[in-house]
Amino acid sequence: MNSPQEYQTDLEVILEFLEEHYRQESRRKAIWNMRDLCAMSTDEVVNTSEEKLPGEEHFSNVLEQEKSQLQFSEQVMGSLAKANRSDSYTDTVVDQSSVLHDAPDGRVLNALNGPERPLTPNTTPEKCAESLPSITPAEKGKKLRLFHFLFEMLEDPGMAHCVSWVPASAGVFRFSARHKEHVAELWGQRKGNRMPMTYQKMSRALRNYARSGEIIKVKKKLTYQFSVVTLSTLQNQHSIKKASK
DNA sequence: ATTTACGGGATTGGGG
């Protein structure tokens, strides 16, 4: 399945995606900011006063987020390479040991830092794709799973005020205390549930991922973490999907 | 003391 050739092309595809992604991020920022402004006028002040835990990560600063996403992408690249090399990379088998673990002090270890690799500084951004990538849910047949949905949300800058990646921690994401319920609602709608989904129930489903190790809970409030394998798979699907558009 | 998040057992239900 993962012959060296395929692996190579996969990587190339991903590289392309990452470059494209970065470009699109810049482009989307405009839209994003607009939405933020809307939210501020109707809802409440977003991204400024929200959950500013003293000394803790400040939630979604636009620039920082963008930076961290790129950083994060690089890390994923590294882990992807590792995962492929060790051939432990399938979309069903989950290796519990590949889950990133928390350090005793509660900070998340960044196990992906090992293969530090700059993101192809040789490639120049010139062939910019024009369409914004809307991630389509379950691709052909496969049932949409909760973590797919969450990943989708996380990749959507417009949702950054509800869920977002935790800067500088690969695969770690965090719900907004204010808007976590909104994510749940969307999830419920997506599934076509009769009863409205709540964060309480969604997080229960999320906790079930601990068994398989697909997502684990980190000790910080409202934050969870994808396993390396899950993340790689998602990123991979994501990029392939985009590349084929 | 109160509220909010977390954890998880148990059960149900849809879908493969």
Add this chain to the structure above:
DNA sequence: ACCCCAATCCCGTAAA
């Protein structure tokens, strides 16, 4: 019939 995954319910605990 069986399993997987998610939804629900619900109760206890931890933490802020």
